[in-house]
Amino acid sequence: MSAAWSLLGRQTWLYSRFELQRLLLTPRGWFALAAFSTIWYLLLRYPIYQASVQLQEPEIQQMLSSMLGMVGMYNLMNWSLPELSVYWALTVLLMPLAVLFSAADQTCSDRSRGTLRFLTLRSSRDSIFFGRFIGQMLVQALLLGLSLLATLALAVWRIGELPIAAVNAALVIWLNLLIVLMPFTALMALCSALVKSSRLAISLAIVSMGGVAGLLGYLVWHFPDLRSVLGYLPGAQLPMLLGAQGWDTLKHSGLPLLQTLVLLTAGRFVMQEKAI
Amino acid sequence: MSYLIEARHLTKSFGQQQVLQDLTFSLPAGEPIALIGPNGAGKTTLFSLLCGFLPPSSGELTVLGHKPGSSALFGRVSALPQDAMLDPNFSLLTQLSFFGQLQGMSKTAALAESHRVLSLVDLAASAEQKATALSHGMRKRVAIAQALMGSPELVMLDEPTAGLDPVNALQVRQLIADLSGEASFIISSHNIFELERLCGTVLYLEHGRLVQQSAVRSASTQGYLTLTLEAGSYPDLLPTLRSLPGVIAVSDRQKYEYVLQFDAELAPDFDLTVLMALRQHGWRYRQLTKGQTLEQQLFAVTAKQA
Numbered sequence A: 001m002s003a004a005w006s007l008l009g010r011q012t013w014l015y016s017r018f019e020l021q022r023l024l025l026t027p028r029g030w031f032a033l034a035a036f037s038t039i040w041y042l043l044l045r046y047p048i049y050q051a052s053v054q055l056q057e058p059e060i061q062q063m064l065s066s067m068l069g070m071v072g073m074y075n076l077m078n079w080s081l082p083e084l085s086v087y088w089a090l091t092v093l094l095m096p097l098a099v100l101f102s103a104a105d106q107t108c109s110d111r112s113r114g115t116l117r118f119l120t121l122r123s124s125r126d127s128i129f130f131g132r133f134i135g136q137m138l139v140q141a142l143l144l145g146l147s148l149l150a151t152l153a154l155a156v157w158r159i160g161e162l163p164i165a166a167v168n169a170a171l172v173i174w175l176n177l178l179i180v181l182m183p184f185t186a187l188m189a190l191c192s193a194l195v196k197s198s199r200l201a202i203s204l205a206i207v208s209m210g211g212v213a214g215l216l217g218y219l220v221w222h223f224p225d226l227r228s229v230l231g232y233l234p235g236a237q238l239p240m241l242l243g244a245q246g247w248d249t250l251k252h253s254g255l256p257l258l259q260t261l262v263l264l265t266a267g268r269f270v271m272q273e274k275a276i
Numbered sequence B: 001m002s003y004l005i006e007a008r009h010l011t012k013s014f015g016q017q018q019v020l021q022d023l024t025f026s027l028p029a030g031e032p033i034a035l036i037g038p039n040g041a042g043k044t045t046l047f048s049l050l051c052g053f054l055p056p057s058s059g060e061l062t063v064l065g066h067k068p069g070s071s072a073l074f075g076r077v078s079a080l081p082q083d084a085m086l087d088p089n090f091s092l093l094t095q096l097s098f099f100g101q102l103q104g105m106s107k108t109a110a111l112a113e114s115h116r117v118l119s120l121v122d123l124a125a126s127a128e129q130k131a132t133a134l135s136h137g138m139r140k141r142v143a144i145a146q147a148l149m150g151s152p153e154l155v156m157l158d159e160p161t162a163g164l165d166p167v168n169a170l171q172v173r174q175l176i177a178d179l180s181g182e183a184s185f186i187i188s189s190h191n192i193f194e195l196e197r198l199c200g201t202v203l204y205l206e207h208g209r210l211v212q213q214s215a216v217r218s219a220s221t222q223g224y225l226t227l228t229l230e231a232g233s234y235p236d237l238l239p240t241l242r243s244l245p246g247v248i249a250v251s252d253r254q255k256y257e258y259v260l261q262f263d264a265e266l267a268p269d270f271d272l273t274v275l276m277a278l279r280q281h282g283w284r285y286r287q288l289t290k291g292q293t294l295e296q297q298l299f300a301v302t303a304k305q306a
Helices: A002-025 A027-054 A060-068 A076-077 A081-103 A108-113 A115-120 A125-159 A165-193 A198-222 A224-232 A240-244 A248-250 A254-273 B043-053 B092-102 B107-120 B135-146 B165-178 B192-198 B237-242 B272-281 B294-305
Strands: B005-014 B017-028 B033-036 B057-062 B077-080 B155-156 B183-188 B201-204 B209-215 B225-230 B249-252 B257-262 B283-292
Touching: A002 A027, A002 A125, A002 B092, A027 A125, A081 A125, A081 A198, A081 A240, A081 B033, A108 A115, A108 A198, A115 A125, A115 A240, A115 B092, A125 A165, A125 A254, A165 A198, A165 A248, A198 A224, A224 A254, A240 A248, A248 A254, A248 B043, A254 B135, B005 B043, B017 B043, B017 B201, B017 B209, B033 B043, B043 B057, B043 B077, B043 B155, B043 B183, B077 B135, B077 B237, B092 B107, B092 B135, B107 B135, B135 B155, B135 B165, B165 B183, B165 B192, B183 B192, B192 B294, B201 B257, B225 B272, B237 B249, B237 B272, B257 B272, B272 B283
Parallel strands: B033 B183, B033 B201, B077 B155, B155 B183
Antiparallel strands: B005 B017, B005 B057, B201 B209, B225 B257, B225 B283, B249 B257
16 A cells, blocks of 8 residues: 555656656746746836835825725735735736646646557556646746745845845745645646646636636525625635735635645546546 | 456447447467457457556456556556657657656666667657657657557557558567567557467457457468469469369459368368469469468458358
8 A cells, every 4th residue: 555655656746847847948848937037027127116116105005005904905015025015916816817827738738649648557647637736836836936036136126135024924925825826726637637728728717717606696696695605716715815914824725725625636536537 | 367358248338339349358468469350340449448548338357467557557568559649848758768767767777768669669869859850650659669668568559550661660560579578469450461470369349349359370270271373364273273182162352362271181282282283284373371361361250250
């Protein structure tokens, strides 16, 4: 039994590492890195830098604090650097959408091309499925880490020093973002296992999320007592997360972790049962 | 006795369509096994079941005593799946060595093994290329190379020479013949002459049913000669052949090719008798083969069943 687990662990790690290799050592990965760098240059240069400068003005700070306080997000202003406040607000809202695209091709192309056939003769479907998912999370961890470092570098350039509190805050943001992105990556693992192209996987993810939200909205309209079920949708914790601050943000991690578990269980079932 | 493959009442359906129907057979390790059948007979589906790509609808199937796809078969069973391609983003060497690592090799050993199998299929010079830069035939050879990584006990090849030029097809056949002492091969092909040369056992599938399982050089081929003549005019050939001592029947299935059935006990030197008759009439022959060809053997049986 332990030999089987050891084999699963070893093969899963090989698949995860191969995803990093795909990002760092292939032209397709370099292209993705170049696109990522360009987008982040534009985000840092314009919205983040400009907003951080504006946020130094006490009047603007006061106005924003009262506006955000009205929607329960007063703490958004309390990150140790204004750059991190803008980074946090931008990424927590934009990255889940970006992940629907970047993590769409976990297994689908390999299935349509027949490459999965070469792989399943040597490794379990579990190791492929979980290895690719973990690989995607590693890629996101690396890219988010790089973008956070760039944000900190921007702050250092503006104020001439790097407060320890800012490093701590960056770590909290990095960890939170990974947890936020986990269910979306798991959703794409499931969709990728169901269809044969990344385009279809993206469409399926958007339609299924919209469909579930629409269905629940309809049910809540007719049965208002069911309102609480809306809080279980992927991303439902994001408004609360934006209202929290520091390590307190991690208290909202339960829901995304649970959603990840459910989606991965469903994805594993599909991967096991589906013809290759 | 432990078998290479055992199937019991195996069926596979896609929706309402039953592609494989109640297959029961056992295959021992040893000489290569041929899987033959017309298009749509279910050969590729049976291959997919054996590799664990598809689950059976009902029945039992074991490969080397394990369920197909089981982790106990990793590295022991390999295959050339039909139309499967490598990832176009990585070089052949990167992918093959990754496969080797999945099979439990160290990085160095996997690289060395990748070079070895690429050399076997004459693609050592293309190791750093990507699959998209290769011709169809070269891709097929890479797919064969990956099936030879490590020391598999069973190698299943689906149409291994389809799309290859004659020189490479010959090379692949030679490779299979050379390696057949180290591993058991199952080969699916439409090229009946290729299977005849390589295989010892034949599974003939038709409409999803197992029509025949037999040895290629079985006793049923005794008492037959296949005569191929050079192109030309042969008046009275059939009456002459039919009048030879010991002849039971003569049939002409193809132009210039005749199958002579004879009584092997009454005429033990029947081949000499035929050669003498040819010489006497000045008829030039191209080939005289003992037994029937696999094609004649198979289609005679299926024709009788029909």
